[in-house]
Amino acid sequence: MKKKAGRKTLATLTTTALALSLLAGCGGNNSNSNANKGSAGTEGKTNTAATTEGNAAPAAETGIDTSKKVELQFYMLGDAPKDLPIIQDEINKMAQEDLNATVKFNYTSWTDWDQKYKLLLSSGQAIDLIFTADWTQYQSYAKRGAFLAIDDLLPKAAPELQKFVPESMWEDVKVDGKIYTVPATFKEYVTNGFVYREDLRKKYNLPAPKDLATYEAYMDGIKANEPDMMPISLNSDIGNNLHYIYTELNKMVGALPYGMGVKYETPTTVYSYWGSDEQKEELKTMKRWADKGFIPKNVLNIKDTMQDPITSGKAASMFGDNPNRFNDMKMKISTTHPEWELAYSPFGRTTGYATPVHPIHNGFAIPKSSKNPERALAFYQKLVLDKRYNQLTQYGIEGKNYTVEGGYYKLVGTSQSNGFSREGMNGWAWRNPEFMLFDKGFDGVKAIFDELDKIQKPDLFLGFAEDYSSYQAEKAALEQVEKQYLFPLEAGLVDDVDKGLETFMQKAKQAGLEKIQAEWTKQWNAYTAEKGIK
Amino acid sequence: MRYRKRKSGIPLAIELPIKGAGLPSETGAWAQKKKKKGFLHELVHNRILFLMLLPTLLFFLVNSYFPMVGVYYAFTQFDFNSGLFDAPFVGLKNFEFLWKSGTLVKLTLNTIGYNLAFILLGNVLAIVCAILLSELRIKWFKKLTQSIMFLPYFVSFVILSVIVYNVFNYDNGFLNTLLAQFGAGPVDVYNKPSAWIFLIILFYLWKNLGYSMVIYLASITGISEEYYEAAKIDGAHIFQRIWYITVPMLKSTFIVLLLFSLGSIMKGQFDLFYQLIGNNGVLYNTTDILDTYVFRSLKVTFDVGMATAAGLYQSLFGFILIMTVNYIIRKINDDYALF
Numbered sequence: 001m002k003k004k005a006g007r008k009t010l011a012t013l014t015t016t017a018l019a020l021s022l023l024a025g026c027g028g029n030n031s032n033s034n035a036n037k038g039s040a041g042t043e044g045k046t047n048t049a050a051t052t053e054g055n056a057a058p059a060a061e062t063g064i065d066t067s068k069k070v071e072l073q074f075y076m077l078g079d080a081p082k083d084l085p086i087i088q089d090e091i092n093k094m095a096q097e098d099l100n101a102t103v104k105f106n107y108t109s110w111t112d113w114d115q116k117y118k119l120l121l122s123s124g125q126a127i128d129l130i131f132t133a134d135w136t137q138y139q140s141y142a143k144r145g146a147f148l149a150i151d152d153l154l155p156k157a158a159p160e161l162q163k164f165v166p167e168s169m170w171e172d173v174k175v176d177g178k179i180y181t182v183p184a185t186f187k188e189y190v191t192n193g194f195v196y197r198e199d200l201r202k203k204y205n206l207p208a209p210k211d212l213a214t215y216e217a218y219m220d221g222i223k224a225n226e227p228d229m230m231p232i233s234l235n236s237d238i239g240n241n242l243h244y245i246y247t248e249l250n251k252m253v254g255a256l257p258y259g260m261g262v263k264y265e266t267p268t269t270v271y272s273y274w275g276s277d278e279q280k281e282e283l284k285t286m287k288r289w290a291d292k293g294f295i296p297k298n299v300l301n302i303k304d305t306m307q308d309p310i311t312s313g314k315a316a317s318m319f320g321d322n323p324n325r326f327n328d329m330k331m332k333i334s335t336t337h338p339e340w341e342l343a344y345s346p347f348g349r350t351t352g353y354a355t356p357v358h359p360i361h362n363g364f365a366i367p368k369s370s371k372n373p374e375r376a377l378a379f380y381q382k383l384v385l386d387k388r389y390n391q392l393t394q395y396g397i398e399g400k401n402y403t404v405e406g407g408y409y410k411l412v413g414t415s416q417s418n419g420f421s422r423e424g425m426n427g428w429a430w431r432n433p434e435f436m437l438f439d440k441g442f443d444g445v446k447a448i449f450d451e452l453d454k455i456q457k458p459d460l461f462l463g464f465a466e467d468y469s470s471y472q473a474e475k476a477a478l479e480q481v482e483k484q485y486l487f488p489l490e491a492g493l494v495d496d497v498d499k500g501l502e503t504f505m506q507k508a509k510q511a512g513l514e515k516i517q518a519e520w521t522k523q524w525n526a527y528t529a530e531k532g533i534k
Numbered sequence: 535m536r537y538r539k540r541k542s543g544i545p546l547a548i549e550l551p552i553k554g555a556g557l558p559s560e561t562g563a564w565a566q567k568k569k570k571k572g573f574l575h576e577l578v579h580n581r582i583l584f585l586m587l588l589p590t591l592l593f594f595l596v597n598s599y600f601p602m603v604g605v606y607y608a609f610t611q612f613d614f615n616s617g618l619f620d621a622p623f624v625g626l627k628n629f630e631f632l633w634k635s636g637t638l639v640k641l642t643l644n645t646i647g648y649n650l651a652f653i654l655l656g657n658v659l660a661i662v663c664a665i666l667l668s669e670l671r672i673k674w675f676k677k678l679t680q681s682i683m684f685l686p687y688f689v690s691f692v693i694l695s696v697i698v699y700n701v702f703n704y705d706n707g708f709l710n711t712l713l714a715q716f717g718a719g720p721v722d723v724y725n726k727p728s729a730w731i732f733l734i735i736l737f738y739l740w741k742n743l744g745y746s747m748v749i750y751l752a753s754i755t756g757i758s759e760e761y762y763e764a765a766k767i768d769g770a771h772i773f774q775r776i777w778y779i780t781v782p783m784l785k786s787t788f789i790v791l792l793l794f795s796l797g798s799i800m801k802g803q804f805d806l807f808y809q810l811i812g813n814n815g816v817l818y819n820t821t822d823i824l825d826t827y828v829f830r831s832l833k834v835t836f837d838v839g840m841a842t843a844a845g846l847y848q849s850l851f852g853f854i855l856i857m858t859v860n861y862i863i864r865k866i867n868d869d870y871a872l873f
Contacts, residue, residue, distance in 0.1 A: 301813075476634075507636070510636050
């Protein structure tokens with residue numbers, strides 16, 4: 001009884017506790033980084049592993065009880081398309097008939113999505129389906145028990161879906177031996193590559209960027225010939241836009257936290273990147289870039305998105321971006337400035353390998369707070385495997401929102417006038433390679449994917465679920481130190497690199513760096529041992 | 535009165551209307567009467583009045599006191615699977631992150647320092663401007679000035695940050711373009727921590743001066759003309775009239791406003807700092823306050839326990855501060871104390 005009452009008030013308490021902490025009224029403006037994440041992946045190549053049997057919508061429902069009518073709460077990140085109510089009504093007509101359920105599609109908007117996401121999960125609000133990804137910290141939420149394990153639920157509520165997703169993918173998304181999310185089966189690459197203005201390169205006869213040295217030479221040429229142009233597009237998110245791209249180019253296994261270093265070729269050798277000569281090299285390179293005027297002096301206060309300066313012609317290149325977003329920019333430029341030319345050079349050409357997205361990258365989970373987990377999963381199966389559901393939620397209504405011409409998707413009108421653009425519901429997670437329709441412009445991305453396919457190597461490391469409960473305080477403190485002392489270094493703003501690094505290391509150690517690194521290394525070693533990675 | 539005194543965990547806005555209603559002079563007698571007859575008698579005797587008070591009381595109970603239970607989160611390890619009271623108790627562990635990076639003292643000092651500057655400079659300037667405006671005799675000019683001073687209050691911090699960025703940005707900011715016109719070299723404001731102490735205070739004043747000025751202007755309007763007439767007849771010139779009549783009459787307004795702002799001295803102007811400084815770590819030494827620090831720390835490692843702990847630290851500090859100041863003021867002059 002007491003416990004029940006406690007649960008009821010949990011939502012109120014959490015909200016108010018937060019209000020108490022005065023974090024509530026924050027008019028944070030981080031839409032820039034969010035917008036970047038939005039297009040985490042748009043489309044790609046059909047998955048060969050996908051079976052064809054899921055095609056026909058199974059009319060006979062499985063062993064779940066659908067006698068009671070329920071409304072499912074569905075949560076997705078980003079902004080809802082204008083025509084969502086129409087689509088939702090259409091879906092509900094079908095879902096009502098098939099599952100005796102209706103669904104409410106909710107969107108977080110990109111502004112402060114991360115805070116909202118965390119609140120949704122921790123406030124105990126009843127949610128039936130929520131988007132998961134590596135960048136929404138799926139692994140750590142799953143580890144801490146935010147989601148429902150669906151191992152036993154799958155054969156009962158969504159047997160077709162269980163067959164449709166390859167066994168290896170179910171294996172890959174497991175956290176502590178349990179499945180917490182339904183992965184997307186669509187294969188794509190979100191690895192980075194240099195994005196640069198090819199027309200300027202030709203005009204001034206500059207080298208094509210393919211590694212650090214040629215990229216620097218390219219920027220030198222831009223600076224000398226186009227003094228009013230920014231050689232590189234940057235914003236205040238230095239960590240993601242300079243540092244992690246630099247390390248990706250240096251074959252780090254991923255965006256590792258706490259200055260940890262693990263190379264793709266030697267995944268069992270863990271070292272401290274911070275304080276190493278390798279890092280010093282990075283910082284000195286950035287210092288040089290800053291001195292040459294590539295990195296603006298007030299880079300830490302720039303709030304633009306990374307892509308806007310490219311499409312508006314203010315900047316000539318991007319250090320790194322993924323094929324999809326490159327293609328988006330290219331399409332945009334082709335209509336506004338057809339005389340410009342944008343080119344792409346994937347890092348795979350330098351590093352010699354490219355990793356397709358890990359199944360964790362797009363998925364849907366059922367939070368612990370769900371009241372109807374069975375129905376939720378059954379509905380999600382419909383969303384993925386039933387062509388009517390799938391195409392309606394991905395492309396809208398045929399004839400009204402889009403048409404199919406020669407096998408290609410075509411938007412009716414413009415993205416402004418049309419209330420539902422391609423993948424308007426951000427349905428990256430329930431893409432079904434068999435039902436996917438591609439824009440003509442997507443052929444460019446396909447070409448890049450094909451090139452990367454030749455050098456593909458699996459991403460074995462995203463499945464690593466860190467458990468930071470034992471060093472949470474240190475982690476929070478360290479993030480501060482990083483922002484205050486390391487970011488300026490990584491942006492080349494500090495005159496004396498050696499001294500700056502020394503100060504940073506000293507402060508980081510004070511915040512508990514050694515404890516964090518030791519604990520992280522232990523967990524990493526356990527992970528590689530468990531997965532048999534050598 | 536006594537009831538409120540015991541229960542007031544956090545000083546609330548409820549005190550203002552009561553204070554404004556001119557109760558303090560009656561307080562003494564009221565308290566004495568109550569002592570004799572007891573609280574229950576008082577309750578029955580003034581039941582209609584208490585009934586009228588009930589909605590307000592409920593409002594604060596539900597919105598301010600009941601949620602205080604959530605403070606317990608500060609001492610537990612948040613867990614998705616268990617409710618508030620069955621979550622594991624971890625003592626002061628949630629507070630650790632505040633001092634782990636060794637910046638707690640600096641943050642506290644920054645927060646208090648900025649707020650003191652805001653409160654003192656803000657109030658003094660507001661009083662000066664209010665007096666100057668009230669002495670103006672040309673009506674349309676007075677109204678116009680007042681409106682112009684009030685307008686910045688409606689500018690959002692996001693827009694302010696854009697304005698500031700466009701003035702001080704190194705490559706094509708207004709300031710550096712202007713300096714170049716005069717043949718001077720550019721100034722890199724965004725890498726000068728010391729400059730921001732002044733800039734932040736400056737923009738705070740620019741934004742809030744009009745608002746607090748209106749409060750004082752209202753108090754000045756409330757001062758009876760008779761005092762001034764009498765003073766004029768006695769031959770007091772304008773400065774004497776201001777110094778000996780207006781300023782002393784504003785004292786109680788000043789003290790009430792002071793006490794209110796002291797209670798929230800640990801709560802920085804989050805929007806102002808967050809928007810102007812944002813991610814620029816170079817400036818943190820002089821511009822980081824508790825709110826921005828906590829926000830940044832917990833934005834990534836979101837943890838209900840740690841967030842509550844930080845909030846509790848701020849509230850507790852503010853509580854102690856306002857109790858102390860109120861105590862001192864009551865010692866000096868009982869009439870001016872909040873409670």
